[in-house]
Amino acid sequence: QQQVKQSPQSLIVQKGGISIINCAYENTAFDYFPWYQQFPGKGPALLIAIRPDVSEKKEGRFTISFNKSAKQFSLHIMDSQPGDSATYFCAASNQAGTALIFGKGTTLSVSS
Amino acid sequence: DTGVSQDPRHKITKRGQNVTFRCDPISEHNRLYWYRQTLGQGPEFLTYFQNEAQLEKSRLLSDRFSAERPKGSFSTLEIQRTEQGDSAMYLCASSSPSGGDTDTQYFGPGTRLTVL
Numbered sequence: 001q002q003q004v005k006q007s008p009q010s011l012i013v014q015k016g017g018i019s020i021i022n023c024a025y026e027n028t029a030f031d032y033f034p035w036y037q038q039f040p041g042k043g044p045a046l047l048i049a050i051r052p053d054v055s056e057k058k059e060g061r062f063t064i065s066f067n068k069s070a071k072q073f074s075l076h077i078m079d080s081q082p083g084d085s086a087t088y089f090c091a092a093s094n095q096a097g098t099a100l101i102f103g104k105g106t107t108l109s110v111s112s
Numbered sequence: 113d114t115g116v117s118q119d120p121r122h123k124i125t126k127r128g129q130n131v132t133f134r135c136d137p138i139s140e141h142n143r144l145y146w147y148r149q150t151l152g153q154g155p156e157f158l159t160y161f162q163n164e165a166q167l168e169k170s171r172l173l174s175d176r177f178s179a180e181r182p183k184g185s186f187s188t189l190e191i192q193r194t195e196q197g198d199s200a201m202y203l204c205a206s207s208s209p210s211g212g213d214t215d216t217q218y219f220g221p222g223t224r225l226t227v228l
Contacts, residue, residue: 042222046217089155
C-alpha cells in the first residue's frame with residue numbers, strides 16, 4: 001500500500017517557468033512533509049519541509065503548499081532553471097526522527 | 113566536508129556472496145537510518161538506530177540483512193547470500209534531536225550494489 005502518491009512522474013518546463021509537483025497522503029498521523037532533490041549518482045538532499053500547522057512555506061524560489069483537509073501538498077519551483085533538472089521526492093513521517101515514507105519521484109527537466 | 117559518508121560507493125558481487133557496507137554519520141548525530149532505492153523509485157526505509165539501539169526495522173529487512181551500530185557512531189549493513197533482487201542503491205542518513213529541526217535527515221551518497 002503506497003502511503004504517499006506523487007505526480008506527475010516526469011515534467012518538462014521551459015526556463016523561467018513554474019514547475020509544480022503534487023503529493024497526496026493517506027495517513028492522517030503524518031506530521032512532517034519534506035521535499036528532497038536528487039541528482040544522478042547522488043543521495044537525496046533536503047530542499048524544504050513543512051508541518052501541518054501552516055498552509056504554505058517559502059524558501060527562495062521554492063514553495064510548499066499544504067492542504068490538510070485534502071491530505072495533499074505540493075512543491076512549486078518559480079523561475080525554473082536548467083540547474084533545477086533533477087528528481088524530486090516528496091516524503092512524510094508521523095513522528096520526529098523516524099522513518100520517512102517517500103513518493104516515487106518526479107523527474108524534472110528544465111529546457112533552456 | 114563533514115557530511116554523511118558511505119563506503120564503498122560501488123560494489124559488484126556474485127549471487128550467494130556476503131557483502132558489508134559502512135556508513136559514517138554526521139558527527140554528533142545520534143540517529144542513523146538505512147534506506148534502499150531501486151531504479152526509478154523513491155527510497156524505502158529499512159531500519160534506524162538511536163545511538164547503538166536499533167529502534168525500528170521494516171518488513172523489507174529480511175533475515176539475510178543485519179545492521180549494527182556498535183558504539184553509536186558508524187553503522188554497518190550486511191547482506192548475506194545476496195540475490196539479484198538485492199541490487200539497489202543503499203542509502204544512509206543521519207539526524208540529530210538536539211537543536212534545530214529534529215526531523216531533518218541528511219543523506220549520504222549511497223552504495224550502489226550490483227548482484228550478478
